[in-house]
Amino acid sequence: MIKLNKSNYFYKIYTWLPIIILYLSVLNEYDLNYLNIEYFSFNFPLILIFYFSVKGYLNFDYLLVFFAGLINDTVIGFPLGLSSLSYMLICIFASYLRNMTIRPHLIKDWFYFLFVISLINSINFSVLFIFFSYDLDIMFYIINNLFTFLFYIPLNFMFNYYFKAIDD
Amino acid sequence: MASSRDDFIIAIRSAFLKKSTKQKFSLLTLVLVSIVIIILSNLDFKVIRYLKIGINEIVYRSTFFVSVPENFIKNSYFSVQQYSNFYEDYKKKIAELKKLKSENISNEILKSENIELKELIEDYTLTKNKILAKVIVDHKSPFLRTIIINKGTADRIKIGTNIFDKSYLVGRVIEVNYKSSRVLLLSDLNSNVPVSIIPGNIQAIITGDGVNSGKIKYTKDNLNESIKKQSIAYTSGTGSIFKSGIPVGKVSITEKDILINFYSDYTQLKYVFAEVELEIKSDTDDQVKLTTQTNTEKIKINLLNEELDILNDSNVKLIEKNSYLNSEKNLLNQKIIDLQNQILIQENKVKQNNINQEELEFLRLNLLYSSKCQKSTFKKGYRVGTKEYKDCIFRRGKNIND
Numbered sequence: 001m002i003k004l005n006k007s008n009y010f011y012k013i014y015t016w017l018p019i020i021i022l023y024l025s026v027l028n029e030y031d032l033n034y035l036n037i038e039y040f041s042f043n044f045p046l047i048l049i050f051y052f053s054v055k056g057y058l059n060f061d062y063l064l065v066f067f068a069g070l071i072n073d074t075v076i077g078f079p080l081g082l083s084s085l086s087y088m089l090i091c092i093f094a095s096y097l098r099n100m101t102i103r104p105h106l107i108k109d110w111f112y113f114l115f116v117i118s119l120i121n122s123i124n125f126s127v128l129f130i131f132f133s134y135d136l137d138i139m140f141y142i143i144n145n146l147f148t149f150l151f152y153i154p155l156n157f158m159f160n161y162y163f164k165a166i167d168d
Numbered sequence: 169m170a171s172s173r174d175d176f177i178i179a180i181r182s183a184f185l186k187k188s189t190k191q192k193f194s195l196l197t198l199v200l201v202s203i204v205i206i207i208l209s210n211l212d213f214k215v216i217r218y219l220k221i222g223i224n225e226i227v228y229r230s231t232f233f234v235s236v237p238e239n240f241i242k243n244s245y246f247s248v249q250q251y252s253n254f255y256e257d258y259k260k261k262i263a264e265l266k267k268l269k270s271e272n273i274s275n276e277i278l279k280s281e282n283i284e285l286k287e288l289i290e291d292y293t294l295t296k297n298k299i300l301a302k303v304i305v306d307h308k309s310p311f312l313r314t315i316i317i318n319k320g321t322a323d324r325i326k327i328g329t330n331i332f333d334k335s336y337l338v339g340r341v342i343e344v345n346y347k348s349s350r351v352l353l354l355s356d357l358n359s360n361v362p363v364s365i366i367p368g369n370i371q372a373i374i375t376g377d378g379v380n381s382g383k384i385k386y387t388k389d390n391l392n393e394s395i396k397k398q399s400i401a402y403t404s405g406t407g408s409i410f411k412s413g414i415p416v417g418k419v420s421i422t423e424k425d426i427l428i429n430f431y432s433d434y435t436q437l438k439y440v441f442a443e444v445e446l447e448i449k450s451d452t453d454d455q456v457k458l459t460t461q462t463n464t465e466k467i468k469i470n471l472l473n474e475e476l477d478i479l480n481d482s483n484v485k486l487i488e489k490n491s492y493l494n495s496e497k498n499l500l501n502q503k504i505i506d507l508q509n510q511i512l513i514q515e516n517k518v519k520q521n522n523i524n525q526e527e528l529e530f531l532r533l534n535l536l537y538s539s540k541c542q543k544s545t546f547k548k549g550y551r552v553g554t555k556e557y558k559d560c561i562f563r564r565g566k567n568i569n570d
Contacts, residue, residue: 027227027234066198070205074227075305077314077343077350080220081205088199095195099178131210135357136311137378 015059015166018052022065026072026083041140042147045072046120047155049087050113053094054104055163062091079132086120093119106156114149121145221345228316228348232304246436276478282413283471298332298441299323304348306437313356313376315339315437320347324444330410332441333432337361337403337414341442349442353434354416355380362406363416363428365399374401374416374428380435382417382428397421401428411443530558533565540564 013020025044045068052060069084076083093116097109121141128134208216250257301323305316319325321344329341331351339359343350352359355376363372371388372395384392399419405412417430541560543549550557 024234027231028238062195062198066202069202070223071227074220074223075231077312079206080209080216080223081202085199085202085206088195088202092195092199127206131206134312135375137357140311140378 017162018048018057018060019064019068022048022068023071026068026075040147041144042151043117043144044151044155045087046090046117046148047113047152048159049090050094050116050152051156051159053091054098054109056095056098062088065091078128082124082127086124089120089123090116106153110149110152110156113152114145117145117148224343224345224348224350228304228345231316235305297445298443301331301349301440301442303437303440306435312358313353313378313434314342315351315353315434315440317349317351317440317442318347319442320345320349322346323442325349325442326444328409330414330443332414332443333437334441335415336431337410337416338430338432338434338437338440340409351440354382354430355434360385361410361416362404363401364404365395365401365419367396367399368394370394371404371406372401377427380433381430384426384428392426395419395421395426529565530561533561537561537564 022045025048049060049065065087066084069082069087070080072078072083073080093112097112101108121144125136125138125141128136205216209220299319301317301319303315304318317331325341325344327341327344329344329349330337331339331341337354339351339353339356341349342352353376354361354374355378357376357378359376359382361374361382363374364370365372372384373386374382375385377383384395387395397419401416401419403410403412403414403416415431417428420427420429538552538561541549541557541564543551550560
């Protein structure tokens, strides 16, 4: 594996990589929607935020996550503050899990993640439907929830490699 | 039990309030700020509106640049897909071209008629102009179908401005910033478009299905059964949200719904047209009015000239067809006379043939029965050559045959 010198710029950029990827993903929406697979979509930022919050990564600044939420709302066209609220709630739940868990277990984290994203998507749907009168297809939310849940495991392995590179 | 409850409370408190060494705000603060922003944006608070416009301006531009690599991959993917379907597309296009050529003349006439009718309903009384806008963000969110264009209030774009791809309607502006705007596509679940479906002139409202087409949400007088496959949906102009007479899409009927297949492919939009209203200054009002009137007159004359040309063309074609049909008619008449003559000759021949056959039959029977019908000194009969003699011969022959 490539070793990074802790004093150079590459290392500093590397330590901020999760936040950079988060910003790129909210600006660009890496969700492969253009493949035109019916109903296929997943929420990459939710996986990223949950993973790094559970790990308690120091460079994962909540304020920056909050701003990422504002940008996401702007790009998607949702009311301002809704994604920020979702991201903050994920951080809270992840932080709670971190404080409560002595020995982390991937499968337990995974199902806890399912509970969290289901709750957050429900809140999102309710707020948009009740307060902002948006017409939304609940099927999209359910499928999005499912794919986000399924993509957690492969992305989890990828992020583990990221941590390994830092520790080395 | 008590210690597990304490752990739970400590964990909750820690999750909400504890700041790590690098965190500047606690999560609870940020959650509260988010909720305040949501409430204020629901109330359309001025500060939030300006904040949103500011963020929009920065984010839309950034998104455009950040999306360059993904767009490159996306476009490459579409190019490969297009190349693979090239031959099939070519065959389809040739068939379509043949069909379109045949429809072209009638379309020209309809077009001029349409322009004339639009003038009659004074749809062109407002001076309107279409400006070209570039699509800077077209990410297909799974929840909302919108695009961002690079024109805003600086280019006279307003909320509700109609957006076109060529001459087809694609949506309307729902959010406007100084140099960018968000367009709600017709395929979005929140989009409602009043349309007329032709043939039948059925008034309906179509809404997006959240993917790439629309479906009929409501029809006036529940005329759903009258809607036919391949009917065409135009905007009706009801409610003044969209201008009337803009083509929207074609009808396709499934078991569950009546769908509208939009003419434009919303996944491939790169440039669109926004219809903006031009302001006319009051100091040169009369002059402008005069110019506008002259322009309108010119347009009318041009239209009439075009219509006249089309009518002349059709007329010439009709005259040609007429003379051709006349010559055909003459030829057919001549043929009829010839055939009638032939029939007469045939009839005469048949008649002659019948007579000859009768004569032959008489001669044959005469050989057999002449002795029985002939008048002699000792026998009552008929004189040879008389009609009675002939009848007698036939009668005898008939009796024998029976």
